[in-house]
Amino acid sequence: MLTHFIGGQPVAAGKAFPVHDPVTGAVVRQVHEADPEVVDRAVRAAREAARDWAAMPVGERAGWMRRLAEGIEARFDDLVAAEIADTGKPLEQTRTLDIPRGIANFRAFAEMAAQRPEDAFHLSGMLSYTVRRPLGVVAVIVPWNLPFLLMTWKLAPALVAGNTVVVKPSEQTPGSTAVFAELCAEAGLPAGVVNVIYGYGSAGQLLVEHPGVDAVTFTGSTGTGTAIMKSVADRVKPISFELGGKNAGLVFEDCDLDKAVEGTVKSVFTNGGQVCLCTERMYVHRSIFEDFCARLAARAQEVELQPMISAEHREKVLSYYALARSEGAKVLAGGSVPVFGDHRDSGYFVEPTVVTGLSEWSRFNREEIFGPVCHVAPFDSEAEAVDLANGSEYGLAATLWTTNLDRAHRVAQRLEAGLVWVNTWYLRDLRTPFGGVKLSGIGREGGTRSLDFYSEPTTITIKL
Numbered sequence: 001m002l003t004h005f006i007g008g009q010p011v012a013a014g015k016a017f018p019v020h021d022p023v024t025g026a027v028v029r030q031v032h033e034a035d036p037e038v039v040d041r042a043v044r045a046a047r048e049a050a051r052d053w054a055a056m057p058v059g060e061r062a063g064w065m066r067r068l069a070e071g072i073e074a075r076f077d078d079l080v081a082a083e084i085a086d087t088g089k090p091l092e093q094t095r096t097l098d099i100p101r102g103i104a105n106f107r108a109f110a111e112m113a114a115q116r117p118e119d120a121f122h123l124s125g126m127l128s129y130t131v132r133r134p135l136g137v138v139a140v141i142v143p144w145n146l147p148f149l150l151m152t153w154k155l156a157p158a159l160v161a162g163n164t165v166v167v168k169p170s171e172q173t174p175g176s177t178a179v180f181a182e183l184c185a186e187a188g189l190p191a192g193v194v195n196v197i198y199g200y201g202s203a204g205q206l207l208v209e210h211p212g213v214d215a216v217t218f219t220g221s222t223g224t225g226t227a228i229m230k231s232v233a234d235r236v237k238p239i240s241f242e243l244g245g246k247n248a249g250l251v252f253e254d255c256d257l258d259k260a261v262e263g264t265v266k267s268v269f270t271n272g273g274q275v276c277l278c279t280e281r282m283y284v285h286r287s288i289f290e291d292f293c294a295r296l297a298a299r300a301q302e303v304e305l306q307p308m309i310s311a312e313h314r315e316k317v318l319s320y321y322a323l324a325r326s327e328g329a330k331v332l333a334g335g336s337v338p339v340f341g342d343h344r345d346s347g348y349f350v351e352p353t354v355v356t357g358l359s360e361w362s363r364f365n366r367e368e369i370f371g372p373v374c375h376v377a378p379f380d381s382e383a384e385a386v387d388l389a390n391g392s393e394y395g396l397a398a399t400l401w402t403t404n405l406d407r408a409h410r411v412a413q414r415l416e417a418g419l420v421w422v423n424t425w426y427l428r429d430l431r432t433p434f435g436g437v438k439l440s441g442i443g444r445e446g447g448t449r450s451l452d453f454y455s456e457p458t459t460i461t462i463k464l
């Protein structure tokens with residue numbers, strides 16, 4: 001039974017709720033659900049720890065980040081097992097991406113915080129400089145698709161900047177965060193610096209609304225993001241949002257077709273397509289359209305299957321498969337549910353799917369599906385490709401496949417997205433700004449952007 005982690009102690013309070021293994025549908029663990037009293041205790045614990053944690057020299061906090069990275073290394077296998085139990089992720093991906101990124105996140109922000117320069121300006125007769133103070137207590141609301149990667153992506157900068165946190169993982173994927181709470185205690189992290197509570201969106205709502213919470217960071221659906229915004233608007237709390245996407249991929253006739261196909265397989269089907277950065281709209285130059293479609297459809301039938309996170313999410317993805325057919329799509333691969341003939345038939349699997357032939361105005365091409373699926377359409381000119389890619393209310397990520405360097409720069413700079421990958425996907429330098437435009441979010445994470453969000457500058461000007 002997973003207990004909350006408050007003030008460095010396990011807290012068994014609140015009614016129990018089950019977590020299902022998406023591979024088989026079986027209950028994999030029971031978890032305590034935070035009620036208002038638990039939420040209040042967690043925020044108070046974070047508040048009590050905030051003063052001493054903020055007063056600690058940043059170099060010492062950076063040392064704590066390195067110790068947490070070592071703690072993750074020490075509990076690596078437990079974290080992998082917990083993450084897979086809750087998500088059904090492939091072992092290879094969990095061991096090479098999800099958990100290692102937790103180590104990288106803590107180490108990267110330890111270095112960036114310890115070396116971060118401050119502003120100083122000198123004019124005749126005056127000297128101005130800035131100092132930065134942490135926000136205080138930060139609510140960290142984490143989604144179910146990359147639970148450990150995203151929780152640590154937010155905690156590392158928040159903590160090293162001097163904030164204390166209350167983390168609420170998704171009700172569907174609490175396991176790896178529970179192991180992380182244990183390793184915080186094992187590392188001797190001061191009590192109350194990291195607090196973890198479990199529950200549904202209602203617990204998240206109680207947390208973000210709590211008057212003791214000074215800021216909110218959230219990655220997840222645009223719908224939940226707007227609900228959080230409304231909840232904190234009257235207190236004007238700082239918010240950092242990385243929300244949904246309907247990401248486009250552009251394949252030009254001068255691309256390396258092998259790399260474009262393999263890169264698109266990754267960007268469409270990784271994590272079962274359950275990554276906000278995944279591609280759901282492909283646009284391919286007409287001269288290579290048929291060849292590209294045939295190769296992508298063939299590869300779609302070979303990728304390792306990953307279940308959707310829940311029965312409800314699988315129904316949502318399947319509803320878009322049915323919608324595509326009803327809107328007249330041509331299904332090039334997948335479109336249904338795989339039959340295994342074993343325990344996985346009671347899991348939440350869908351077939352990796354490729355469709356074509358739909359209008360740009362179809363719901364399929366306008367709405368985020370968040371599954372292993374994309375639509376492919378042809379284009380004839382570079383200008384048309386850019387307009388197609390930009391024709392979305394979202395603007396998180398895009399991929400661009402061309403061997404023409406001038407075109408790569410020209411097109412990348414015209415795409416209305418926060419992130420553009422050229423001849424690759426999801427290659428990450430953690431120092432770069434990370435986030436989206438339009439409905440894809442507010443603000444940027446990454447590098448000094450994260451450190452700036454988790455602290456407030458004071459500009460001090462002295463008359464000389």
Ligand SMILES: O=C(O)C(=O)/C=C/C=C/O
Binds near residue numbers: 146275
């Ligand atoms: O790679 C990252 O730092 C990150 O934030 C990924 C977000 C993916 C969301 O679905």
